[in-house]
Amino acid sequence: MDTLYILINCDLGAETQIISELAKIPEIMEVRGTYGVYDIFVKVQAPTSGVLEEIVTNKIRRIPRVRSTVTLTPIMSQGGR
Amino acid sequence: MDTLYILINCDLGAETQIISELAKIPEIMEVRGTYGVYDIFVKVQAPTSGVLEEIVTNKIRRIPRVRSTVTLTPIMSQGGR
Amino acid sequence: MDTLYILINCDLGAETQIISELAKIPEIMEVRGTYGVYDIFVKVQAPTSGVLEEIVTNKIRRIPRVRSTVTLTPIMSQGGR
Amino acid sequence: MDTLYILINCDLGAETQIISELAKIPEIMEVRGTYGVYDIFVKVQAPTSGVLEEIVTNKIRRIPRVRSTVTLTPIMSQGGR
Amino acid sequence: MDTLYILINCDLGAETQIISELAKIPEIMEVRGTYGVYDIFVKVQAPTSGVLEEIVTNKIRRIPRVRSTVTLTPIMSQGGR
Amino acid sequence: MDTLYILINCDLGAETQIISELAKIPEIMEVRGTYGVYDIFVKVQAPTSGVLEEIVTNKIRRIPRVRSTVTLTPIMSQGGR
Amino acid sequence: MDTLYILINCDLGAETQIISELAKIPEIMEVRGTYGVYDIFVKVQAPTSGVLEEIVTNKIRRIPRVRSTVTLTPIMSQGGR
């Protein structure tokens, strides 16, 4: 499975609604509103990087009032869990 | 359980060693090296926010060659999973 | 009492009006327009972190023309005053 | 009285010691370690901007292991409290 | 004379028009569009910090399509020219 | 030939359309959507810095839904390829 | 072929030497010192993402005096050239 961590900033006041939209996407393993410098944390998993690309480009980034995304790509060869 | 997401930047070349140190801390549920703007992603969980504080202040931030941390605190009342 | 420091960026020209809106929220101990990289500084205090969450999510972030917030959570066990 | 808000990043692991150094400076009204994107929050007050400059340049920024500071200057004419 | 350096980001495509608006404010000593991470550089000078505040709050930040400003306040006691 | 690297952030969901607009500009040697902290990478080349300026100011930055650009200017005297 | 764009910050004064080190890595298609917010631009290409990971983790990030890297991963399905 391929994984991405995505840090979202959104229109303020829209967090709860966006989180509820994101929660409908089955490939999203984890989604939480956060304090700090990003508004929403997302972890998404899919069988291939092509499917991941499709989810980010056509689903997550098209949700209304999502303003910007910062994406972290795991480097599996560095270990961890 | 209380949760924090922590985004780490570290001395370059030290990622693998720091990830292996972090993997020894039992409260760390998830740790991965990442491409992007942060070097390592960490998810930490503990029974109380006091224990979380203790882990961040005295364990994670004291690992040699960890340079900076950005912390995201989940807002559970906004829903998500 | 639980405390948060919040650094706000807003639509330019709206500072004075937003500051006046924020000053109506009794839990906001301190609010000032600032030069620098953030437009408004806020210190908010409430008896529990649940009440703080509610104020940030439903009051501060819903004020029109507030664009983004960076939140700092105090770590009381590190001392200070 | 003139006021500055200062957001500090420091060598990790040095927070508690730096906070304790800062707490010795009488013009520092408030100092707390924080989660988020900055490590320490400081509020400093002095009778003139000249005295403030002196405290920032010669005291705060010379504390060992303080790495960077972001300073916010209040704009009193925008109101607030 | 008091001085401020202001780094502006604006709606793209509006640079030339905003620069021409800024050039009408007599207290603005220098204004240039820039490549890099900010779109426009401004140097403003006025006899008192109160007048400067007024220019920033009521003139510069109210120009349509100016989106954000980062302000640098000179510390004269550190020397320079 | 003069070169610039340009890092673009855009309205989310508009990436594919903007990339297709950029691909019509003959001076753009390379254009790709990217994960990470910027949405689109562009490499532009022109015979003089004046032509480059014209392309950035009047073409790239005027494409609808392009929100911000960070520009890197190569320093040829430092070598490389 | 898989591609990554890498934006490097380094110890100042070390740019020329680091660029010359990077130019020895055959998978690096393009490397230039830059003005702006990053010091060096790199484009790296390899037959698989595993080889790319290996080059970033074990070669680029281990060059002395490289301080931080921001990595952009192209999304080929969004088109471009």
Added chain:
Amino acid sequence: MDTLYILINCDLGAETQIISELAKIPEIMEVRGTYGVYDIFVKVQAPTSGVLEEIVTNKIRRIPRVRSTVTLTPIMSQGGR
């Protein structure tokens, strides 16, 4: 004449000494310590961009305890003064 604006971050406590070093470079028209998110502001002017490159690479960036520089290149065709 070609111009660059340079925003410097430095080792804290070294501002006054670095400013005094910079003031010795005749091409530097303006240099001031600043509050905000950068520590020192510099304006440099030279007859050609080649000379500017040389001053930035071999003089400014080699001053001990200068840590990072952000460079803004004026776009003269956008007007201003």
